[in-house]
Amino acid sequence: MATDVQLPALGESITEGTLAQWLKKPGEAVAADEPIASIETDKVSVEVPSPVAGTLSETLVNEGDTVAVGAVIARIGEGGAAAAATPAQSAANATTNPAGPSETPQLRGSEHAPEPAAGDQDNATRLSPAVRRAVLENQVDPTSIKGSGKDGRLTKEDVLAAAQSRSAPAPQAAPVPAPQAAVAPSAPGERKEERVKMTRLRLTIANRLKEAQNTAALLTTFNDVDMSAVIDARARYKDLFEKKHGIRLGFMGFFVKAAALAARDVPAVNARIDGDEIVYHDYLDVSVAVSAPKGLVVPVIRNADSMNFAEIEKSIAGYGKKAKDGTLTAEDMKGGTFTISNGGVFGSLLSTPIINPPQSAVLGMHRIEERPVVRDGQVVVRPMMYLALSYDHRLVDGREAVTFLVRIKEAIEDPTRLLIDL
Template identity: 70%
Template structure:
């Protein structure tokens, strides 16, 4: 008996997705609730689980195809064995493989993927494995369920001292070899993922619909760094989480949003919506691209609560397990490009919001204190805002409030 595998409900207003990757091949044994496919939506990757125990049967769609909610994408044969449930396509493929094995062939690269390979590789990972001529079974995967990521393969290649990708296979003796001129340029076309298409569309829409302007300031990080160094061990011992800089900036943003409510507001039609709560979106880097989960009620959370929430988001963004509802809403965004070494940038406003705060790397620079030139750990701050709603005076005031709170963290405790 064959059971249909359908595209699950993906969330409010999401009606379709892209089949990003098959995690099981026809003929492979599967268990109930075991992931068999990965879907890419506008926001996150969603796994499709097998509804029953059995063997993977026919796959109705290919990787890269668009599928609608409720559509049948595969069949799972209940009660069949892996050996007997292979589809005709699999049988044909095995026959071809046997024919190829009977003939003399050129040296082959290490196996990359197949029915007997415990590690199912995504197209991007498979390509890198082939380029470097590596054996994926000897690489430790850090992705979900031990799956290989592109970074895992690159790290393995680096560990072997490979400066450049190696050829996948050598041409057979006597075979014609196309001449490749020295310094020849190559191109590769890769289809954009649904998430990357959505990011591109939303960023461009933000530029087209907002009167975006950016104002800058710098902040002396001495006080925050001293406080962090003084209490980080006690903080981690008590709360089980490291004390980072993001909780300081989130708390500072909460104070500034109260003082300048227009930054926390949004334009809807011909109305301005003011919020008395702070749901802070935090930009997080994920393998598929940038995602922006929301720290709900940041104004009510403690330092530890904010740090735990952000750490959880970061971990699950890498694993691809963030939920769609966790990235909806948000009244204000903080984006930390400093973790990648950015000195200064002009962030783009998240649609539905009126401003975004950009953080950057900390570096020692000469500044004047009490008439003396001294070295201080300084960071540039950037606030991009919708000038239709936020005036320049309000934007500068907001950024100054952030600066004051960071340079004197006591303000965060006494709500000043």
């Protein structure tokens, strides 16, 4: 008797998701709680586990389809015998078969494209459409590439890196005319375009950022900070800190603590507008912007004002790992009263970050760069960082924004203030 696999609850206010990828195909054996599909929502990507052990007998939706919470997406049968593919799976398989009638140019390579060995068919069919296209366009063997994605799956970057590492350039794929293709075939040297549908996460990010620009009176103020004291403190205590707490001492812990201290003096930065009222928080839930494979996400460090350095660093490291693995949940990103974004890890010298609604402010960190500054009438070289505070001018006055940044600067340049609450 077959067991239905339903789309589980995905989080508060989330009623549907997009089936991003089937991780199993009909006929494959699955264990209880083993992921069989990846679902993308407005906030996170989640995996749907099999409720029982058995065989995936059929899939009821295609990749890219929108599915409501509670809908049946597949059925798990008993035993390990292979089952016939459903129309949805047949259509997907047809796009990977060079002789299939549903073939599209972006999934078709030249007649010399490498074919996976028989023992590697499962891995080949689990490639996402973007990865399959990259494999065929670059003429590489997917079975010879070590994947860096979740569970060892190949990513588009893995394929491109493998193609670049070859000594001889790959031959160009033979052009195949197809009017309905997403990527038009082109002759050597001819310019081409590619249309890729936005993911739900990227579309949500775009809408929220535009909403912030349309709603808030955005303004950014800047300051710079001498990082010498923090760098010296890290160099002096990093080994002892890691030995005691099992986590590295980073820069973010200092800035979270400094923000908590500054928010006590300037509570408007940690507040929000709700209709015609201002909501002040006596706690600091810091949204830390983290880069994930499918876009920027902002998990929340709750009650950061009452945490010590070790607790803050452990929370940040845990969220970073979950973002890389694609296991962040909607609950991880729920709420948040203030955001810190560190563009410096990517080399950014200066930026104007956009607030994360309904929050009223975001602190932007940037790269540390040695610059000449004047100290006691002498020009000296110091490791400097530009700070940017973008804020909603409807709620935060310019004086308050500048005061907040000055408090951050004072705490970073003299970390003792973080210990004695100054």
